[in-house]
Structures are given as structure tokens and as C-alpha cells.
Amino acid sequence: xxxxxxxxxxxxxxLIGQTIDTNSAWIGERMSMIGIPVxxxxxxxxxxxxxxxxxxxSMSRASVILITGGLGPTNDxxxxxxxxxxxxxELVENEEVFQDILQILTSRNFPVSALNxxxxxxxxxxxxxxxxxxxxxxxxxxxxxxxVVSMPGxxxxxxxxxxxxxxxxxxxxFHAPAILHKTIMTTGVPESKLASMLQDWEKVLPGxxxxxxxxxxxxxxxxxxxxxxxQSALEKGINDLTGSLVHILxxxxxxxxxxxxxxxxxxxxxxxxxxxxxxxxxxxxxxASLITRIPGSSMYFKGSVIAYxxxxxxxxxxxxxxxxxxxxxxxxxxxxxxxKSCRLQFKTHFSIATSGVAGPGxxxxxxxxxxxxxxxxxxxxxxxECFKFGEHRERNIVKASLAALNMLRIELLKxxxx
Amino acid sequence: xxxxxxxxxxxxxxLIGQTIDTNSAWIGERMSMIGIPVxxxxxxxxxxxxxxxxxxxSMSRASVILITGGLGPTNDxxxxxxxxxxxxxELVENEEVFQDILQILTSRNFPVSALNxxxxxxxxxxxxxxxxxxxxxxxxxxxxxxxVVSMPGxxxxxxxxxxxxxxxxxxxxFHAPAILHKTIMTTGVPESKLASMLQDWEKVLPGxxxxxxxxxxxxxxxxxxxxxxxQSALEKGINDLTGSLVHILxxxxxxxxxxxxxxxxxxxxxxxxxxxxxxxxxxxxxxASLITRIPGSSMYFKGSVIAYxxxxxxxxxxxxxxxxxxxxxxxxxxxxxxxKSCRLQFKTHFSIATSGVAGPGxxxxxxxxxxxxxxxxxxxxxxxECFKFGEHRERNIVKASLAALNMLRIELLKxxxx
Numbered sequence: 001x002x003x004x005x006x007x008x009x010x011x012x013x014x015l016i017g018q019t020i021d022t023n024s025a026w027i028g029e030r031m032s033m034i035g036i037p038v039x040x041x042x043x044x045x046x047x048x049x050x051x052x053x054x055x056x057x058s059m060s061r062a063s064v065i066l067i068t069g070g071l072g073p074t075n076d077x078x079x080x081x082x083x084x085x086x087x088x089x090e091l092v093e094n095e096e097v098f099q100d101i102l103q104i105l106t107s108r109n110f111p112v113s114a115l116n117x118x119x120x121x122x123x124x125x126x127x128x129x130x131x132x133x134x135x136x137x138x139x140x141x142x143x144x145x146x147x148v149v150s151m152p153g154x155x156x157x158x159x160x161x162x163x164x165x166x167x168x169x170x171x172x173x174f175h176a177p178a179i180l181h182k183t184i185m186t187t188g189v190p191e192s193k194l195a196s197m198l199q200d201w202e203k204v205l206p207g208x209x210x211x212x213x214x215x216x217x218x219x220x221x222x223x224x225x226x227x228x229x230x231q232s233a234l235e236k237g238i239n240d241l242t243g244s245l246v247h248i249l250x251x252x253x254x255x256x257x258x259x260x261x262x263x264x265x266x267x268x269x270x271x272x273x274x275x276x277x278x279x280x281x282x283x284x285x286x287x288a289s290l291i292t293r294i295p296g297s298s299m300y301f302k303g304s305v306i307a308y309x310x311x312x313x314x315x316x317x318x319x320x321x322x323x324x325x326x327x328x329x330x331x332x333x334x335x336x337x338x339x340k341s342c343r344l345q346f347k348t349h350f351s352i353a354t355s356g357v358a359g360p361g362x363x364x365x366x367x368x369x370x371x372x373x374x375x376x377x378x379x380x381x382x383x384x385e386c387f388k389f390g391e392h393r394e395r396n397i398v399k400a401s402l403a404a405l406n407m408l409r410i411e412l413l414k415x416x417x418x
Numbered sequence: 419x420x421x422x423x424x425x426x427x428x429x430x431x432x433l434i435g436q437t438i439d440t441n442s443a444w445i446g447e448r449m450s451m452i453g454i455p456v457x458x459x460x461x462x463x464x465x466x467x468x469x470x471x472x473x474x475x476s477m478s479r480a481s482v483i484l485i486t487g488g489l490g491p492t493n494d495x496x497x498x499x500x501x502x503x504x505x506x507x508e509l510v511e512n513e514e515v516f517q518d519i520l521q522i523l524t525s526r527n528f529p530v531s532a533l534n535x536x537x538x539x540x541x542x543x544x545x546x547x548x549x550x551x552x553x554x555x556x557x558x559x560x561x562x563x564x565x566v567v568s569m570p571g572x573x574x575x576x577x578x579x580x581x582x583x584x585x586x587x588x589x590x591x592f593h594a595p596a597i598l599h600k601t602i603m604t605t606g607v608p609e610s611k612l613a614s615m616l617q618d619w620e621k622v623l624p625g626x627x628x629x630x631x632x633x634x635x636x637x638x639x640x641x642x643x644x645x646x647x648x649q650s651a652l653e654k655g656i657n658d659l660t661g662s663l664v665h666i667l668x669x670x671x672x673x674x675x676x677x678x679x680x681x682x683x684x685x686x687x688x689x690x691x692x693x694x695x696x697x698x699x700x701x702x703x704x705x706a707s708l709i710t711r712i713p714g715s716s717m718y719f720k721g722s723v724i725a726y727x728x729x730x731x732x733x734x735x736x737x738x739x740x741x742x743x744x745x746x747x748x749x750x751x752x753x754x755x756x757x758k759s760c761r762l763q764f765k766t767h768f769s770i771a772t773s774g775v776a777g778p779g780x781x782x783x784x785x786x787x788x789x790x791x792x793x794x795x796x797x798x799x800x801x802x803e804c805f806k807f808g809e810h811r812e813r814n815i816v817k818a819s820l821a822a823l824n825m826l827r828i829e830l831l832k833x834x835x836x
Binding site: 014015016017018019020021022024025026027028029030032037038039040041042043044045214278280283284285286287288289291292293295296297298301302303304305306307308309311312315316345346347358359360361393394397 | 432433434435436437438439440442443444445446447448450455456457458459460461462463632696698701702703704705706707709710711713714715716719720721722723724725726727729730733734763764765776777778779811812815
């Protein structure tokens with residue numbers, strides 16, 4: 001029987017709603033990618049009896065139990081003692097773990113406290129797992145052919161322990177079959193349209209490959225997974241399938257493996273020594289803040305004018321008052337002028353401009369809430385498009401920002417080497 | 419024995435990591451506020467046997483089971499049939515539910531499909547609960563003095579069902595003691611300093627009241643909870659305590675009950691017919707996008723210059739090139755000039771400016787990553803402050819944006835009626 005996993009997350013903060021459990025989703029995705037799917041997630045409080053009873057139950061169902069939480073440097077973390085008790089062992093100081101803790105604290109100029117010293121104590125019968133990001137080690141227990149791993153609840157510490165050690169060791173322990181994945185990022189096309197575009201491609205998909213649709217606001221990730229056979233055949237298979245898929249997707253495809261639209265654009269701009277600026281009305285700075293999330297964006301992003309008031313459109317972006325009166329701020333004429341003027345004034349290769357009715361107020365019959373004009377200006381001129389998003393202000397801002405970045409991407413595709 | 423609750427969330431998307439379970443945290447917080455704490459959260463797949471076995475287990479431990487997920491209009495949602503089976507009942511069409519579905523679809527100009535018709539089927543022995551936001555009703559079952567409620571997994575539908583019906587009905591069913599809460603929002607002060615400021619106040623807190631610290635990036639929410647006695651004494655008690663707490667907190671307190679900093683500022687600005695603009699470097703538009711998240715912000719927000727490149731600081735914000743050479747872009751002189759010039763050019767009552775090293779690159783010994791200058795300009799002049807945040811780019815941007823909004827708030831406090 002192929003192995004299955006359960007996750008136990010420990011902490012009152014999860015039960016009273018102070019913390020949203022993001023660890024489980026991340027673990028669930030990674031475990032399914034190594035072929036050991038998670039079948040149950042259980043959140044409980046930091047109570048020894050509760051922990052022992054839930055752990056015993058989980059071990060009766062699953063071969064892998066991943067525990068997160070309850071391992072910080074404070075006194076109320078009872079998980080370690082509880083696990084020592086559960087596995088009938090005693091806490092002993094682990095010299096390697098202590099050296100790791102020393103090194104981390106020294107590099108941060110922190111003194112080593114008694115609490116830190118206590119963190120080097122681990123149950124004698126576990127394998128301590130190095131935590132590259134913090135002072136609480138992970139612990140790997142084996143019993144009756146099953147594996148229990150306990151990790152700290154801090155997301156980046158847990159992820160680091162999983163990625164550097166646990167995932168590979170689990171795949172080895174359970175002789176998991178070779179599995180490969182490739183994620184293809186798409187935008188500008190709804191899931192339903194994608195499904196019909198890919199219908200024929202999916203029909204001839206070899207039996208050991210699957211395609212998953214993973215939608216999120218403004219984009220759909222497509223994940224190809226392949227199992228079985230030897231590694232190199234699998235690699236060739238997944239590369240060939242990725243190639244034929246991307247060929248069908250054409251411009252809708254913008255990257256691989258969790259690359260964001262703003263990263264893709266940043267890469268395209270910097271590869272070509274191009275620069276960009278934005279002139280934002282309805283998006284209120286959200287396009288600029290997406291672009292500047294990327295480290296190094298100062299290489300290609302010069303700046304923006306956020307022209308929320310009409311007088312600012314006139315003063316900074318040369319939008320004629322007559323134009324505003326005749327066509328309104330949410331119009332092709334105004335948004336194109338904003339993009340053109342922004343490009344000239346910021347002396348950038350490209351400019352993006354937005355003007356729309358974000359809502360909830362401001363809608364009319366001819367321009368209901370969600371109506372959004374977006375323009376991109378380049379050396380060649382300016383082009384623009386009108387979108388009808390929805391009634392929801394925050395979602396309209398997100399969708400308009402992604403649509404604007406995507407219009408820039410399409411323009412860059414025509415003009416650049418990638 | 420006072421009642422406790424468990425949550426069961428159903429859906430493969432939770433186990434494979436496609437969806438993060440945000441429902442449970444929300445439910446956990448609300449249930450603890452009515453005095454029926456959540457003791458366990460269990461996520462499972464949409465499998466009838468699994469659902470029945472987990473539900474039976476939960477009912478052996480808790481008096482309230484809240485189930486979310488598995489109730490959409492698609493064929494693979496087996497939860498309703500499974501619950502009918504579990505409670506030995508049959509699905510029958512509920513006329514009220516059908517009328518609700520009709521009304522929702524008609525108002526959205528959607529046709530009524532066979533799948534929608536099937537949504538009006540509910541187990542005969544449950545009480546159907548109106549879903550004000552969608553077509554899948556909630557279902558309330560009672561058995562052996564215990565309550566099981568099944569709700570759709572879509573967060574805004576679940577929240578709406580909980581708030582309009584379930585929370586009040588549970589409090590009534592279990593004769594939950596009167597509980598009142600008041601949340602006080604603070605910013606600009608770390609949790610540890612708050613704790614020492616409030617030490618004496620907490621010592622004399624009456625026995626039926628508690629204080630909880632709920633930290634999140636850049637702010638700490640303080641929640642006073644009171645139980646027992648009659649409603650009006652409780653109300654008076656909580657009001658008095660809120661008054662004395664706010665008196666100690668002084669300027670650190672900016673609002674009540676989940677108000678955001680940008681809402682508070684928006685209210686202060688519009689109450690006084692004041693306007694604001696921003697000149698952003700390291701925050702890259704993030705302050706403007708926080709301000710413009712608020713509906714109606716066009717009443718007080720005129721716009722921004724995002725001056726990422728130094729030449730843009732010079733061109734649009736009159737930052738002398740000599741000043742940049744002498745002091746660097748991340749300096750008091752430059753950020754104050756940015757704020758002053760922005761205020762004059764946008765003709766606003768207030769302006770906020772930021773200039774900092776967001777990282778990961780660009781740090782020096784005297785100005786390490788995280789160094790951030792923030793200025794606020796008003797009619798009275800300009801004042802500025804230097805912050806040292808941390809090494810993490812995204813967190814630096816968030817912290818700088820909140821610190822900047824808070825500096826504006828403090829300035830507004832001096833000058834306005836609230």
C-alpha cells in the first residue's frame with residue numbers, strides 16, 4: 001500500500017483564530033508532489049494528553065505524521081517533553097544541535113540564554129534535524145515502519161527544514177516512485193477557456209502524466225505531473241509535454257514554477273535595459289507597488305504619478321481639461337494621454353496608465369463600477385483596452401493591476417529578446 | 419460542563435494545498451467570543467465514510483460541530499447526502515430555500531439550473547439556514563443535546579450564515595453566559611512595551627474581565643472581554659475599562675474593533691475637509707495603495723509622485739542634485755524636501771514622504787538595509803523621523819507604510835477635531 005500522511009498542528013493561537021494555519025497547505029502541496037498525499041490535518045492545543053492521543057490515532061491510519069508548532073524557546077512549549085514521553089525516551093543534550101544554536105545566535109549578536117541551551121535537548125531516540133533558520137531543531141522518530149517528524153511552527157523555519165532534509169528523506173525512506181512536476185503560469189485567460197483550449201492535448205496525455213488546473217485571482221497555474229519509469233525518461237516526457245502545452249498557450253503563458261507576473265516583466269525589462277513608469281488613477285499605486293516588490297526593481301522602474309484627482313491628471317500628465325469634460329476621466333482618450341505623457345516626462349521606454357471606476361460609488365449606466373481603461377505607451381505609440389471587471393472594489397484593483405502588467409508583457413514580447 | 423466546539427473542514431483542495439483554510443481561524447475567534455471555544459480543527463477529503471467517521475468522533479468529544487465545505491452546486495459535493503445518511507434522514511425539497519435561490523439568481527440575471535434546483539434539497543430532519551450570500555443553504559442538526567451545523571466553504575457565505583444566524587442561535591441553545599468584547603487598536607508600540615505600560619491596569623482588572631494581546635505586523639490589538647452578571651452592568655464595566663485603558667494608551671490608540679489605520683486617517687481627513695498626497699521612494703506606492711483601498715478616498719486623496727529614481731526626485735519634487743550628492747537619497751534633508759514640495763505641488767493640506775533602503779541590496783555601514791526616513795509636511799512645516807526596520811524587503815515596505823500613516827495620524831491629532 002502506498003504511504004499516506006497526516007499533519008498535526010499544535011497551538012492555541014490556531015484554535016482561537018489568532019493565527020491562520022498556512023503551514024498545512026504548504027506541506028500538503030509538497031507532500032503530494034513527492035507522492036505521499038496528506039489525508040487529514042488536525043489542529044489541537046498545546047496539551048500533552050491531547051497531543052499523545054491525537055498522535056496515536058494518526059499513527060493508526062497513516063505512515064507519516066508531520067507535526068508543526070509547540071517548539072519555541074518559551075516555557076509553555078510542552079511538545080518536546082510530550083514526544084519524549086510518547087516514544088518512551090529521555091531528553092538529552094545534542095552537541096551538534098547546540099553548536100548550531102550557538103552559531104546562529106553568535107551570527108545575530110544575540111547572547112545564549114538558558115532557554116536556548118534547553119533547545120539543544122532532544123529525545124534520545126530521535127534523529128535531530130538541523131534547522132537552518134532558527135534555534136529549534138526538527139526531530140525525526142521512527143516506530144513500526146512509520147515516521148513522525150516534529151518541526152517548529154514558524155513558517156520559514158518549517159519550510160527550510162522540510163526542503164533541506166525531510167522531503168528527500170521521506171521519499172528515500174518510503175522508496176517513493178520518481179515523480180516530476182512542472183508548473184506553467186498563465187494569465188489573461190479564464191480556467192474554462194483554458195480547459196477547452198487544452199481538451200485535445202489532455203486527451204492524448206500519456207497514462208503516467210496528469211494535468212492540474214490551479215486557479216488564483218487573475219491567473220491559472222497549470223501543473224504537469226509524471227510518475228514511474230526511470231528518471232531520464234520522465235524528464236524527457238515532462239519537457240516534451242511542457243513544450244507542446246506552451247505552444248498551445250502562446251501568449252497566455254508567462255513563466256514557470258511560481259514566477260510572478262512582476263518578476264517576469266522585471267526580467268524582460270532588465271534583460272533589454274528597458275525602463276518603465278506608471279500613471280495610475282483607479283489602481284492608486286498598486287501597479288507600482290507590485291513592480292517594486294521585486295528586489296532590484298530600481299534598475300528598471302523610475303517612478304509614477306498617481307493622479308487620483310482630475311487636477312493632478314491635468315497638472316502632471318498634460319490631460320487637457322476639455323478632454324476630461326468631453327470624455328470623462330474613465331475614457332480611452334484620457335488614459336492614452338496619461339500613458340503618453342508619463343512616458344515622455346519620466347523618460348522611460350514604456351509607461352502604463354489606468355483609469356477606471358473601482359467602486360463602490362461612481363458607477364453610471366454607460367460606465368458601471370468595474371469599467372477600467374488601461375493603456376501602454378512605447379516608442380511605437382500607445383494602445384489601450386477597456387475591461388469590465390466586477391462590483392468588488394479590492395478585486396477590481398487587483399484585476400486591473402494584473403491586466404495592466406500583462407498588457408505591458410504582451411508589448412514587451414513583441415519588442416524584446418527574452 | 420460548559421460546551422466546547424470542533425470544526426470539520428471538508429475538501430481535497432485543503433489537503434493538496436490549493437486552498438489555505440482561513441475559515442477555521444475566523445470561526446475559532448467568533449466561537450471563543452460567544453464562550454464556546456474551539457478545541458480541535460480537522461480537515462478531511464470529500465469522502466462519505468471519512469466524513470461520517472470523523473463526525474461521530476467529534477460528537478463524542480464536543481457539543482458543537484461546525485462543518486464547512488462540500489456544499490457547492492457541483493456533482494462531486496457529497497456532504498449533503500452523507501449528512502442525510504448520518505442523521506438517518508432523506509433529502510426533501512425545501513420551499514423556502516428554493517425561493518431564496520430563485521431570488522438570488524434572478525437578482526443576478528442568472529438562469530436557474532437543475533443543479534441550483536438540487537441545492538434546495540436538504541435532509542428532512544435539519545433546520546435549513548438561510549444563506550444571504552449564495553445558493554447553498556446552511557443546515558442545523560440536533561442530536562442528543564448536541565448541535566451540528568453544515569455550511570458552504572466559501573468564506574463570505576460561511577461568515578454571513580454564522581453572523582446572521584448560527585452564532586446567536588448557538589448562544590441561545592447553550593444558554594451561554596453574557597459575554598461582551600471590545601477591541602482597542604494600537605500602533606507604534608511593541609507588545610512588550612504595551613505589557614509593561616498596562617501592568618498596573620491589569621492587576622486591578624475585575625475577576626470577570628480579561629485582556630488579550632493580539633499582535634500583527636505593525637500593530638497590536640487589545641481585546642477586553644467580560645462575562646457574567648447582567649448585560650447592562652457588563653456594558654458599563656467594559657465601557658469604563660475601555661475608557662481607562664485608552665487613557666493610558668494615549669496616542670498609541672487609534673481605533674476600535676478592527677478599524678484599519680487607513681480608515682481612521684480617512685475619517686479624520688474627511689471630517690476636517692483636509693486633503694493628502696504622498697511622495698514615495700522606498701515604499702514604492704504602497705502608502706497610496708493603502709489609502710486608496712478605502713471607498714470614498716478620492717474625497718481626500720489627490721495623488722502621489724513615486725520617485726524611485728533620483729532624477730524623478732529632482733524633476734518632480736525639486737530635490738536639489740547637490741542635496742542628493744551631499745546627503746544621499748536616504749536622508750533627513752531629502753525626505754523633508756520631498757514632503758514639502760509634494761504638499762505645494764499637489765496643493766494638499768498634508769503630504770507624506772519616504773526614502774529608505776528596502777533591501778536586500780543597497781545597504782551601507784552607516785545606512786544598513788532597513789534604514790528609513792519618513793517626513794510629514796503640513797501648513798506648520800515639516801517634521802521627520804528615522805526608523806531602523808529589519809533585513810526583510812517586504813516587511814520593511816509594510817512597516818514603513820504603517821509608520822508613515824501613523825506619523826500623519828499623530829499630526830492630524832494635533833490639528834483636528836475628531
